[in-house]
Amino acid sequence: MGAPDGDCLGPYRLLSPLGAGGFGEVHLALDPEGHTVAVKILHPHVAADEVALTRLAREVEAMRRVQGPYVAELIEASLQSERPYLATRYVQGRPLSAVVSGDGPVGGEVLVRLARGLAEALAAVHAAGVIHRDLKPGNVILTDGEPVLIDFGIACLLDSATVTTSGAVLGTPGYLAPEILEGGETGPEADVFSLAATLAFAATGRHPYGTGPASAIGYRVVHHEPDLDGVPPWLEPLLRECLVPDPAARPPAAALPARLAAVAPVGRVAGSEGSATVPSSASSAGSAGSAAPVGPGVFASPPPPPAPPRPRPPFSSWRGGRPREDRESRRSREDRESGVHGLTTREWRPGRRGRSRLDASLPESAREHRRAVIHRRWVIGTGLLVALAAAAAKSPLPEVSLLLLTVYGAVMIIDGGVALFARQNRPRLVVDLAGAGGSVALWAVLGAFFSPLTLGLALGTVVFVLVVILLSS
Structure with missing residues (x-):
């Protein structure tokens, strides 16, 4: 079914699909004031089913009764229109x-x-x-x-x-x-x-x-x-x-x-x-609260109060009895969030x-694990590319072939040595040495079983795909 981008549904202008489920398709949309919301459009075959509409009515009533800073609240619902939908707070x-x-x-x-x-x-x-x-x-x-x-x-x-x-x-x-x-x-x-x-x-x-x-x-x-x-x-x-x-x-x-x-x-x-x-508000209070003894020489600090709720996103008008926000305070908040006057839509994209x-805000261990994964993928990818290029140049240009392998091996050894002596990172050294050795082994295998023309065509295809990926990203 799918509503086209730029289509209007009630007071909302649809921007892009976010996903689909058993009952409907969710779209990123703009409300009349230019703020992002999530609009869930009921599938046509579900909208034609009275039982499904009853279920949706129960869902809407339930969502109207749920409010809080950590839940995506319902803003508006329309069940009698040609395309039934409901709009909720969009969470980036x-x-x-x-x-x-x-x-x-x-x-x-x-x-x-x-x-x-x-x-x-x-x-x-x-x-x-x-x-x-x-x-x-x-x-x-x-x-x-x-x-x-x-x-x-x-x-x-x-x-x-x-x-x-x-x-x-x-x-x-x-x-x-x-x-x-x-x-x-x-x-x-x-x-x-x-x-x-x-x-x-x-x-x-x-x-x-x-x-x-x-x-x-x-x-x-x-x-x-x-x-x-x-x-x-x-x-x-x-x-x-x-x-x-x-x-x-x-x-x-x-x-x-x-x-x-x-x-x-x-x-x-x-x-x-x-x-x-x-x-926590308790952390800023220092030692204002008295510690309670729980054993000989052991004291336990009083538990901190719950963190204060986050302010709600700046909606121009809250249906269902929610108050209208002051325009000047809303504009100043938008400027602080976006850094550009008048920019109200900031859809999250990878990167x-x-x-x-x-x-x-992640722990150092998680960030270190992520860096290790990126480094391992980089070593494998560059090793494959160097081995393929060196194998293609093995017969017509043997000097170039050996130069590629030598430079790649030297870079891997230097990187592994820096990791070992500067940060005591032995796994990184193992990955670098394995990448250098694997590229040499792959070079020998490719050169023995494939002709230079075949390897050249494969190398050109790989480079073309990489260029397309880089340009598209």
Whole structure:
């Protein structure tokens, strides 16, 4: 179906598609004041189904009852138009699943902010009488290090009957609570289980119940203990309590923010790489609060209060009873955010400054892992290119062939030596030496089995593809 870019839907001008799900297609759009929103357009075959419209009406009502700084709130909905849609706050950033897959596990200050933000988001969801039912890393967006919970597409009201449709996805394996897998009642305790599984994935980089077929993962959820190896000591006991099979034994979502505030590290984060600090009003107060004795010679500082909520994004008008913001204060905030007067749309793209701010808040271990991955890919890519070029020049220009191999080998040896003696980085030295040796071996194999003409054509094709990639990026 797909609405074309520049098309208007109600008061919104569609800019570009963001994704699609079982019920509709999500577009980045501009509201009448020029602010970005996310517009979800119902699929035509779903819009023609009265049962699906009833389900959407329940979804809209649920989303209107959920508000908070860590959830993507509903702005407006239109169910009677030719193309039914709903508009929510647009969240710029990357999904938690992509952050962990690309940069490794999160830790230190980032993990503390993630845990506190998701706990407050789930508390707000349950306070509104809603069950999210699909809390997972893909439905958590990190924006400037702060989490935002999105996609209430399968949320249902606590005080309404469960609505089911054929083909509807009811959850994600590994993050569904065991009582759901066993066919029991779905309550808010299931979201607490999903929250703990999501935090375990963020802290370790692994799914807490492994991977594989959905049936195998479901069996491990019901019968096995979660894999929490690598979760920081301050967080592991709470996650184990939230992942118990008995729903009644799990803590309620309303208690999670206070529980995390009591156990989350303040100042230098224990077990993290570097010296990440946790922003808190208690840290600026110094020693104003008195310490409570907990044993002979041992004192425990009072838990810090929860972090203040982030201000809401500058919408010109909030439907459903939300106040209109002052124009001058909104304009000054936009100027601070964008640095250009009048620029209101800043869609996130890979490689822009939004990603660098997030990477800067990652632990040093995650950044070092990312640098190692980039270096390994660079060595492999350049080694393949040099071996191919040297093999192509082996017969007509043997001097050039040997020169290429010699220069590449010298560069690899120098880089490995610098890494070894300057930073004591032995793995990098191994990668460099393996790259140099592998390029020589590949040069010998290619030169023995392929003609110079074939190798030249292959080299030209590779260079052409690289140039196209560089120009397109």
